[in-house]
Amino acid sequence: MAKVFRPSTREASIISKIESSKEHARRRAINNLRDCLDSLANGVAMKLVENGLVETQSKNSLEEQILKCLETLTRADDFDIDYQIAPIRSLVPNPHVISLYVTAFVVEKLINQKEIIDIYGSDEEIYATINQQVQHYLTA
Numbered sequence: 471m472a473k474v475f476r477p478s479t480r481e482a483s484i485i486s487k488i489e490s491s492k493e494h495a496r497r498r499a500i501n502n503l504r505d506c507l508d509s510l511a512n513g514v515a516m517k518l519v520e521n522g523l524v525e526t527q528s529k530n531s532l533e534e535q536i537l538k539c540l541e542t543l544t545r546a547d548d549f550d551i552d553y554q555i556a557p558i559r560s561l562v563p564n565p566h567v568i569s570l571y572v573t574a575f576v577v578e579k580l581i582n583q584k585e586i587i588d589i590y591g592s593d594e595e596i597y598a599t600i601n602q603q604v605q606h607y608l609t610a
Contacts (some may be wrong), residue, residue, distance in 0.1 A: 496567050498539040499608060503568055506607045511537035514572060521599050523591040524576070531585040539575040539600055543568065561597055568608070569601035576600070 499526035503510070518524040526532045543551065546597075555570045558577065573596050581589050 502608055507540050510607045514600055517599050517603055524589050525587040527585045543571050556570055570603045572600050573597040
């Protein structure tokens with residue numbers, strides 16, 4: 471017969487604290503995003519083009535699309551965020567929710583925009599480029 475795992479109250483409280491701290495960090499990051507929407511969208515668009523990950527006819531159009539994505543993220547509920555990032559949730563071990571959301575947008579939806587010619591690089595390279603900018607603007 472299989473052994474049933476029943477965590478003790480101490481283990482349960484530790485697990486609960488870990489989960490609540492993750493949710494708190496997620497909400498705090500999304501709230502802090504509102505303060506730097508324009509600069510983050512500009513930085514992400516610029517780095518994607520500079521690193522040759524996105525080929526576009528207009529960098530301004532790319533920046534506008536990323537800005538719309540970030541604005542949508544600030545208004546999205548938890549289900550919508552989880553639904554958007556579900557296909558790439560396991561991309562990196564400890565992902566940043568904003569970086570993961572924007573990466574999912576770039577990989578899945580940005581290619582359908584008429585100004586975007588092509589998207590190059592792996593999902594990991596795109597995530598790393600976006601995460602670098604997110605860390606820069608949200609910790610500054």
